[in-house]
Amino acid sequence: MYYCGPTVYNYIHIGNARTTLWFDFIRRYLTYRGYDVTYVMNYTDVDDKIIERANLEKIPPDAVSKKYTAAFERDMAGLGARPADILPRATDHIPDMIDTIASLIEKGFAYEADGNVWFAVESFEGYGKLSGRTLEDMRAGERIEPHAGKRHPLDFSLWKAAKEGEPSWESPWGPGRPGWHIECSVMSTKYLDMGFDIHGGATDLIFPHHENEIAQAEAFAGQEPFVRHWLHAGLVxxxxxxxxxxxxxxxxxxxxLERQSGESVRYWALAGSYRAQPSFSEESLRDAEQAYERWKTFYDAAAHLLGQEMPEVESEPRRPMTEPIASEGPESFVARLVDALDDDFNSAGAFAAVHEIVKEGNRLLEAAQRNEDAARKDLIEHVRVFLEMTNVLGFSFAAEAADSELVAGLVEYLIDLREQARKEKAFDRADAIRARLLELGIALEDTPAGTRWRLGG
Ligand SMILES: [Zn+2]
Structure with missing residues (x-):
């Protein structure tokens, strides 16, 4: 799977974040269903916008790309996205791009003019097949920059001759830098080969970026397809x-992220289809936050009641396509979740299935609070399934409790009280603190260096 990552010249907006979250989620879900996924996302770290930004901030272009790469990673981690398996940077692949461009010239798909290299769109028969447009449609529909030396108005840049004060690399056509489109063709096929499974991006990349990626890759390889499935996310x-x-x-x-929890923004981003074009508003974010709070409240109440009996979920649960899922009992909620997501990643159906299990879980919670043993057992099973379902959607409740500074502060305080009790030889009180913490799932261990604690008994 390949996803066109950010051009690292500025902070990302919520639309960029939503698309990136979606492809991270698709990768997560395919892994859950038993696929062995290799996920590649590039960083475009050489571009006109980066050079403009460098001049504006009065720092070198590579300092701009480093700064905004780190900002991107921070934002996405805050939203619960995992980094891709392979994260190639354009500037680390310039020789590969030069080789591909040289070969495209040799094969008659590209030409050089005054230190620039252009891809000749008329030389590639399939040009327009992704967007379903002819050269004439495209020419009429796009604002095209005229450029001396171009043979056809739609010909696009593979190599740009260096301008004064810009970063540049040596090439057979003189110093310069690669165009944007060539980096994705070169890096995706370098790590995934021709004919890889899924290529993602937002709908505004269909033309010209993805159309150009196809032309370059298929012309260079002399075979098709470049990509088996294109997935395009709608724009916010x-x-x-x-x-x-x-x-x-x-x-x-x-x-x-300064004013909303990452979980509530993640909920907002994933609860509608990737193809949708959601409207952004503070109100829609608040609605998402309230919906997410219903899950969190259920989790907290169950954790409080069950204490050490609270089930744990594997960090990466698996439900391979080949294994049937029971259609009754708590498992039936998993069945509903995968039925929805197997259908073009219908996340609305999956989120509804989580709300259904929470509803049933709340009913069991009330019964268990009345000391009904059967309900308690059933509740434990439902919590286990709830944790699996929310884990697939990228929400991790258990980790949140372990990270909580408040929990850590309170436990340290109780350890101090216990220590004081021991010094006063009030061993009953000291033991009671230890036992009470253990009931809550917190184990104490006395070491020569002092008392340590950990979650999970
Ligand atoms: Zn791309």
Whole structure:
């Protein structure tokens, strides 16, 4: 799986974050269903926008790309996304790109003019097959920059001749830097080979970026397909327009994360189909937060009641396609989740299945609070399934409790009280503190260096 990652020249807006979250989720879900997924996401770290930004911030271009790569990683971690398996940077692959461009010239798909190299769209028969448009449609529909030396207005840049003060690399056509499109063709096939399974991005990349990726890769390899399945995520709308930096109507992910929990933003981003074009509003974020709180409240109440009996979930549960899932009992909620997600990643159905199990779980919780033993057992099973389902959607409740500073502070305080009791030879009180903590799932261990604690008994 390959996903067109960010051009690292600025903080990402919530639309970029949503698309990135979605492809991380698709990768997670396919892994859950038993596929062995290799996930590649590139960083575009050489680009006009990065050079502009460098001039603006008065720092070198590579400092710009380092700064915003780190910011991207921070934002995505805050939203619960895992890094891709392979994260190639364009500037680490310049020789590979030069080799591909040289070969495209040799095969008659590209030409050089004044230190620039252009891809000749008329030389590639399948040009337009992804977007379903002819050269004439595209020419009429796009604003095309005229450039001396181009043979056809739609010919696109493979190599840009160096300009004064810009980063550049030596090449057979003189110093310069690669165009944006060539990096994705070269890096995706380098790590995944021709004919890889899934290529992702947002719908605004279909033309020209993905159309150009196909032309370059298939012309170079002399075979098709470049990619077996294209998946395009819809664009987040802001007041009925697409959210974009160029339109100036964007909200940065980092600003939202300062006032909302990562979980509630993740809920907002994933609860509707990847193809949808959700409208962004503070109200829609608040709705997501409230819905997520229902899950969290259930988890907290169950953890409080069950204490040490609280089930744990594997960090990466698996439900391979080949293994049937029971259609009765708590497992039936898993069956509903996978039925939904197996259908073009219908996340709305999956989120509904989680709300259903929470509803049933709350009913069992009340019964268990009345000391009904059967309900308690049933509740434990439902919590286990709930944790598996939410884990697949990228929510991890257990880890949150373990990370909580508040929990750590309270446990340290109780350890101090116990220590004091022991010094006063009030061993009954000291033992009672230890026993009570153990009931809550916190184990104490006395070492020569002092008392240590850990979660999970
Ligand atoms: Zn790309």
């Amino acid at each position: 709308q802001m007041e009925d327009e697409k959210m974009s930096k160029s339109l100036g109507n964007f909200v940065l992910a980092k600003d939202i």
